[in-house]
Amino acid sequence: MADPIESHVDLAALPKEERLSRMRHSAAHVLAEAMVELMPEAELGIGPPIDTGFYYDFRLPRPLNADDLVWLEERMRRSIAGKHAFRMSALTKAEAEAKWAAQPFKLDLLKDLEEGNVTQCTHAAFTDLCRGGHVNDTGEIPAFKLMSIAGAYWRGSEKNPQLQRVYGALFESQDELDAYEQQLEEARRRDHRRIGRDLKLFDLIENIGPGHVIWLPAGATIRRELMRWIEDLEIERGYQHIVTPNVGKKELYVRSGHWSHYQEAMYPIMEREGEIYALRPMNCPSHIMVYESELHSYRELPIRLAELGNMHRWEKSGQLTGMSRVRIMTLNDSHIFCTGPEQVEEEIAGVLHLMEEVYGTLGLRNYSYRLSLGDPDDKEKYVDNPPMWEMGEALLRRVMQQSGLEFYEAKGEAAFYGPKIDVQFQTAAGKDETLVTIQVDFHLPAQFELEYVAEDGTRQRPIIVHRGVLSTMERMVALLIEEYEGNFPLWLSPVQAVVIPIADRHVAYAEEVAKELRAAKLRVEVDGRNERMNGKIRDAQMRKIPYMLVVGDREAEARAAAVRVRGGGDLGATPVVDIVAKLRGERDAKALVPGVFKDA
């Protein structure tokens, strides 16, 4: 017989997070109640709270549709209006197994529960296996909305059956729920796929193949500016740039371990004249070949080999997303060959500094550092060498602690050959995405039997630091589009200024103005179309061009232009020489917002 458990809770006294979590979890119960009424054959999975609400997983006799969501939500609201109490009680394992005999997922959950630890929760006519964490009665469930239907594997493993997941949003007030929906709308506005098309930055053409980015002239300009910039920063820091091929022989990848650990993520293999080639999924093996091609002295190390190298990965079709998840990408990559742990620490500290500088200049703020660890139990995913993992993880942890930067740790997120520091960004849609990684690698040096000649003449094994800073050009530009909402800083703007002649007779002068700006390597267009000035301004605004230089009779007379800043600011008539100086200064300072920069 079930024993009741006292579970009254004073919601107002709880921290908001705990209160919300109880409300969300309770709402999931009410969703399940509604679902078993809609489809009595429904098999129940789990229904936890999440950041924005809750979900519940079900195996159902048929696919859910939008009308079902409307019905379920209605039914939930009735249950909420009924103010049914949530009652927790304990039962024995045997009782529970009998009770959920027809519920395979509940039985699966029960297997992991210890006797004496089995509890259930009842509200209205519905009882679910549950460890608790509810509000007192359904009436305490506040503003919510069923959002979407999705597929999800039972217990998150693709080896298990796939269930239908219903997502709900839930907040304490209707205002907060409305704000959340507005936030989703805002995310859609900032979506790099939409802006990328509107501003003609990039394209994905069906016949070229999914995940294969076409950089249109405007996008290619942004990409080129970023690449020039990062290469210059690297040169200042002692990096040497190399260029290596996009393909390599099978033997190279067998030796690196990619063949056995990474092959399903590689493009199909090529074969000719009895030789097998692969499109490279990573640049490390090629860079190692460069290191290996000569004998190195400890005096040369650290050797920092860098390349804006192309990588080719057969991402699963369902995983491709605009420019942020693609199949062919260009990574701002480098491999730093170090003599030992001390040098590794110094080098990683240097990389972290560079990251802070680069992200600071780009105005990026929503990121955090994650120490991604291996999983000793997962011998399939990771190379099996426990001491190597322990050494690498301890080393990275020490560097992060010394850097003074905040970080958190995550198990099972490492690369197959070693632990890493991931830079995690929040996308416009609120999702966490890895931008770049820093990895310590003892594995590849061993695989390739790399050496350097130490001070005492002996041969020693170097340690490799793998690192990106700007990430792949694809993912970085996707992120920047969303960050700036397409309003790029002057230095990155594909077109930095458009000269707008008021009438046809001003076109010649407009060309002269443009010529002066171009002499300063500014990217300028003249809008000589047969349009009214208002129309040209509107078009320039929509194209998010930082500066509009309006020229009419008065300006032509004074060798000036009326300067309008993107967003509406009017700087008034300004001599062309001053405009050139101002834009140059703003560009070279990489100012984030046009019109604000003041020349020192």
Next chain:
RNA sequence: GCCUCCGUGGCUCAGUUGGCAGAGCAGCCGUUUCGUAAAUGGCAGGUCGUCGGUUCGAGUCCGACCGGAGGCUCCA
């Protein structure tokens, strides 16, 4: 890859119960020569993602495939 949904000119969308493919913007040709977010007239543009099926007849119904979106799994 898996689950659900979606696919009509370059873009955004309309298209009744299956009955002759439409609009706005963009483009092109004119007219207008204009002072800070859309002047105006005309023209052109679509094998309705592809292939197959049902039907007298398919944009519309069915199937497969391709592509996209949201999830799951995986990852820069």
